[in-house]
Amino acid sequence: MPVLELREITKVFPGVVANDRVSLVLERGEIVALLGENGAGKSTLMNVVYGLLSSDGGQVLVDDKPVKIKSPRQAIDLGIGMVHQHFMLVEPLTVTENIVLGREPGRFGVIDFTTAHKKVQEIATRYGLKVDPDARIMDLSVGMQQRVEILKALYQGARVLILDEPTAVLTPQEAKELFSVVRSLVDEGLSVVFITHKLEEVMSVSDRIIVMRDGRVVGETKPSETDDVGLARMMVGRDVVLSVEKGPSECAAEVLEVTDLHVKDDRGLEAVRGVSFTVCGGEIVALAGVSGNGQSELIEAIVGLRRPVGGRLMLKGVDITHASARVSIEAGVSHIPEDRHRRGLVLEFDLAENLILGDHRMPPYATRGIMHPSAVTATAEKRIADYDIRTPSWHVLASNLSGGNQQKVVVAREIGRNPELLVAAQPTRGLDVGAIEFVHRQILKERESGKAVLLVSLELEEVLSLADRILVIYEGRIVREFTAGEADEETLGYFMTGGGGTKLEDEGRTEHAEMAEGDA
């Protein structure tokens, strides 16, 4: 007997069918992955189940009984819990307080915290969800906060747990822990719906995979019956090139030369401690490292957002060590920032305005401080077409685009500027396969047209497939350098986490020095 069944669910937004007669069955004790590109209708479907949206047709059955779910409250009462991408926790309250919020044990409005505490502890131990019940939410990491959300759903008696893109905000380590938690939940008899667009997650964690495209279910499969390529094809509706084809790199000329660079972080601690390397035209150099080892500070120094405290930066023979972001852009540095919402886009601007940010002072967009809207919109229309940004027009605000399309806007702007050096930080974070493929193609195009590319990514797969050379950064130093094909994920991971110690680090530096000599 299925715990949850959806029959022919239809949801129409004015002008678009978000869910077109979607049917789905969830059995007790299984993990179903709901896979699809951004905008395929996965979240809409689950929001219908959770009572956040009302459906325009179809039926929801819980334990074979038809139900009408009009609010999350009703969903919870039926044993359906949902963890959203953006957590709904009260930051200043403790874990226990958040979990019992809305269902506080006790009488006459007096909360019985001893009981609450005990119950939370009990559930936490039972499912192996370790978390300090007295910690305040604001002091917890994102992964821990997600755990609290899951605990809250369990506390409310969830038998079906919906996770909406749960790994989007997690580090790879945290994601791994989440998967083991999910595993132990289904072992205890729960059922989990896992919304995602990441193929590898689907393959590693799910029992069954349901693929959605354009509001419809286009296929159902099992990890054992398919592979990445097959899934990607189902999801996108065409063949997707997951591996990158590229010829050997030729170093035409050094574009970026970094010499003994020292950079401090916001707390005044030295985050980059004497880094030297070069990036040639027609070459992709990747910086691999665990987050927080100085990559961000290094990039900010290169693009002019942070002043180095020592060392030198040269771009095609011009000293840009102390250049501002503006001078750096004008010198030919483009930057795809790692946090597109914070650094990459002005969400309240329309696409045309976003597509010229950084170029807005220069002709043809402006002369002597007066802007030329026709030039701005012409460029916007061209870039929207060239970079396949899915939008009805440039009038649309950036905030109204999906994540993938937002990233395309940033990529279109930064590459469209025709830079000498492209600094791309986590350019594919949060994107679905189709978009990832697109961004990778654009980066390779830059390389082929003789531009220098500095790639920073936490995704080792991406690093390995794109880079001509890989620099491993650890605690603010470059500890190792590899050429393409020389390294694999394991080796990289080993050096990224400090493997090899000081000796190897020295070796790495010597080797690097030799390489630099060789290059010269």
Next chain:
Amino acid sequence: MNRKWRSIIAVLLALTLLVAFVPGCAKDEPADEPTTDETVTEEPKTDIKAAMVTDVGGLGDKSFNDLAYAGLQKAEQELGVEIQVLESKEITDYESNIDQLATAGYNPIFAVGFLMTDTVVKLASVYPDTNFGGVDEEFYDGIPGNVVSLLFNEHEGSYLAGVVAGLATKESFDSKLNSDNVIGFVGGMDVPLIKKFEAGFIAGAKSVNPDVKVISLYTGNFTDQAKGKELGYSLIEQKADVIFAAAGACGTGTLVACQEKGALFIGVDADQYITIPGSGDVMLTSMMKRVDAAVFGAIKSMVDGSFKGGTAQYFGLAEDGVGLAPYHDFETKVPQSIKDAVDKARQDIITGTIKVPETP
């Protein structure tokens, strides 16, 4: 839950709309009825319509705007004139308010407060057939022919307040009095008009108590009660035990300071024991400025045809235009010696034996 909220809002909105339109449709104008009744029963002796424009202090200042209005009301009752008051919210209102009243046929129109002096001059020429009364307004470039300037000898009344304060600070008939021989003065704007209060007050105090220390502070306006309170605190900290405030509405703040920190207070313009209920514990007396009498007198002169435009009328002790209010709660406490000294000073000023200075 949503539905519930929606219906509540809908009902509220419907009510709002109903309430906004129904009374109008029903031609239900309760406000107008009593006025018509009144005019019928009163049997007006005159068709004079008198009006006044308040300064930005507005009605309810418990000081001279209210007093001027009291004069107007007295004229309504005793002379049967129709009255109207327009309150000003900002300086820009002075001109438009006077202008509207003149257009609507009000005559005379009283402009209360010296800040309206320029406006009165301007509009007196625009409306030559309308008479104006300028309360506290001194016209340096000559008084227009249709304007009467109503002025007060504030220094004379303040002299009496000074006598009371100067003697009281040496006494101990109330626990709030100390032996430091310091009294205080709080002024509104630092302008000649207020300086007259200060000068009279100091002269009166020194005449009976040559060693008394008088500290004077100014709020800079006539509306900021917080400032008045702050200055009250400051004076009391400097050991003042009797404080005279000639600062419009600011004085109310000073009064509160006296109540909180323990000092006696002398009110201004009206008998503030009556206009500020609950002030009896510190209200020693008030220096009354009979704006009501001046306004009433001017209207009366219109009614009996003796209105003399282009002149200034001075209201002093002799005319009963200024004077001290009763001691009220302090009536039994205040020693006879003080009362006698006040009477003597009044007689001497009226007879001219004492010449009170107008500048400190």
Next chain:
Amino acid sequence: MSESRETLPAHRAWMTVAQKVGTPIASVILAIGIGSVIMWASGYDPVAAFAALFKGSFGGPKQIGDTLLRSTPLILTGLSVAYGFRAGLFNIGAEGQLFMGGLVVAWLGVALTGLPWVVMVPLLVVAAMLAGAAWAFVPAILKARIGAHEVITTMMFTYIGRYIVSWLVVGPLKAPGQIPQTDALPIGSQLPRIQTLFSEATLEALPFLKLGRAHLGIVVAVIAALVVWFILKYTTLGYENRAVGFNPWASETGGISVQWTTVKALCISGALAGLAGAVEVMGVHHRIFDQFSSGFGFTGIAVALLAKNHPLGVIPAAILFGALSAGAGTMQLEAHVPQKIILIIQALVIFLVAAEEIVTWFIKRRQKEALSHVG
């Protein structure tokens, strides 16, 4: 939900425009409604009151002139606050900048007596704008350099400015006479009333030009609104101003100096407030004194909020506040409603605009309702 947004630009754009204009209008209507209830409950006739209010503010050319007179400084202070808001800055100290602008005009206008009008007026306008900008400059630098919050610093500078004026008008700049004020400006440095620009014959032929007290300042204010609109929409200065207001981090990445933009924005905001002081002195009072502004700088905040920080929206918003103020006298005279009621309505408008969420919430609810009925 995202898919619906992306495929429905026209629908959404229409919604946004309607919402932009709709919420302020709804707030005003609601304020009038609640004000009516209050009047009715206290025994006044709201219909008569609002009829009188309308008559007193738009009933004839003279009344319209009075409304324009009162709207003039509010347009400028509204622009001042709105421009700051567009850079993410809350210039709460427009009042102080207005005082400095007024002070400089009152002083220079007299000191330079004799210069021809065509030289004098632009000179005074520029001087006042510089004075306003200068008064905002220190808070701007403090904000840019050490992050001192502009709400605190501009407010403090307001007190300093006001007290400087208070002191000067009783001291060094005091005109003879008992009133603490400066000397009157010579004709050559005044902004004349609009009706004085036309001959008697023209005025007879075109009676709508008899705009009473309205002076050329209204023209200055409207031009200022157009200029600010142009700056925000068509210049890199405005582009950077808006970018920084929305997202300083992305702006920084785009090569925009957030600090420098902040300084420029606050100084321009100050210049507009200084201009407001100038037109008040040059067009209305012809001198400065302690209370020459009845909090125009603060009402400007409400105007900017009501206008949703749109420079052209500032004009109708300011006219609304000007009309409420202009009609208050007639309302007292004809409907016997005390002017405090007008203050209540003004406060309600401000409250409802500030608490716009209430209104937006109501609209959203209806939209959601409409959406859920589709299909």
